[in-house]
Amino acid sequence: MHQNSLFDTTDPQHPIDDAEGGVRYLPGVFDRDWCERLFEVLWHQAEWNSQQRMMYERLVEVPRRMASYRLDRERGRLPPMLEETAQRIGERLAAPFNSVGLNLYRDGRDSVAPHNDKLHDLAPRQPIAVLSLGATRRMTIRAKRAPHTQWHMELEAGSLVVMSHASQHHYDHGIPKSPGVVDPRISIALRVRHS
Numbered sequence: 001m002h003q004n005s006l007f008d009t010t011d012p013q014h015p016i017d018d019a020e021g022g023v024r025y026l027p028g029v030f031d032r033d034w035c036e037r038l039f040e041v042l043w044h045q046a047e048w049n050s051q052q053r054m055m056y057e058r059l060v061e062v063p064r065r066m067a068s069y070r071l072d073r074e075r076g077r078l079p080p081m082l083e084e085t086a087q088r089i090g091e092r093l094a095a096p097f098n099s100v101g102l103n104l105y106r107d108g109r110d111s112v113a114p115h116n117d118k119l120h121d122l123a124p125r126q127p128i129a130v131l132s133l134g135a136t137r138r139m140t141i142r143a144k145r146a147p148h149t150q151w152h153m154e155l156e157a158g159s160l161v162v163m164s165h166a167s168q169h170h171y172d173h174g175i176p177k178s179p180g181v182v183d184p185r186i187s188i189a190l191r192v193r194h195s
């Protein structure tokens with residue numbers, strides 16, 4: 001029996017389902033030309049930060065660069081092409097996205113550890129959408145509950161991963177290090193925040 005109406009599917013592009021759509025992979029949402037132009041714009045114009053976090057009582061640098069914007073309050077700060085991209089994704093998914101998080105993985109040594117997106121500030125039942133640009137990187141999704149089933153998705157430029165709010169309670173996602181990857185990747189995470 002499946003608990004919480006969450007269940008595995010056999011469709012690699014829709015590995016997890018739930019009442020809010022589960023986790024879906026949508027390839028080819030933006031074409032190659034759009035992705036290359038947007039990558040260039042963000043590479044040069046985004047306000048990239050490096051962040052630090054505590055690990056084993058030491059302050060370590062997070063192995064990727066990040067930037068974040070509000071769509072509702074910071075119109076002038078956003079590169080117009082990013083704003084247009086976010087608007088198109090919002091229309092496609094019928095979601096009132098108001099926040100944009102950018103991640104820059106300079107090469108395969110950059111990564112994000114398995115985590116679920118923090119829900120306290122996110123509107124219930126609204127999806128999280130991640131657009132990929134640049135190098136293809138693998139996303140690993142892992143059930144929090146034993147036996148910790150895992151799924152792997154190769155995130156191509158122009159694709160969207162759409163994760164339900166509900167899925168964040170039951171699954172972690174991450175971008176593991178990929179030593180063979182020498183090219184950079186940028187991801188654009190769209191969310192609906194309460195505040």
Ligand SMILES: O=C(O)CCC(=O)C(=O)O
Pocket residue numbers: 101103112117130139155173174175187189
């Ligand atoms: O880069 C990605 O595809 C995932 C990013 C992510 O999980 C996040 O920003 O919370």
Ligand SMILES: [Fe+2]
Pocket residue numbers: 115116117173
């Ligand atoms: Fe995340």
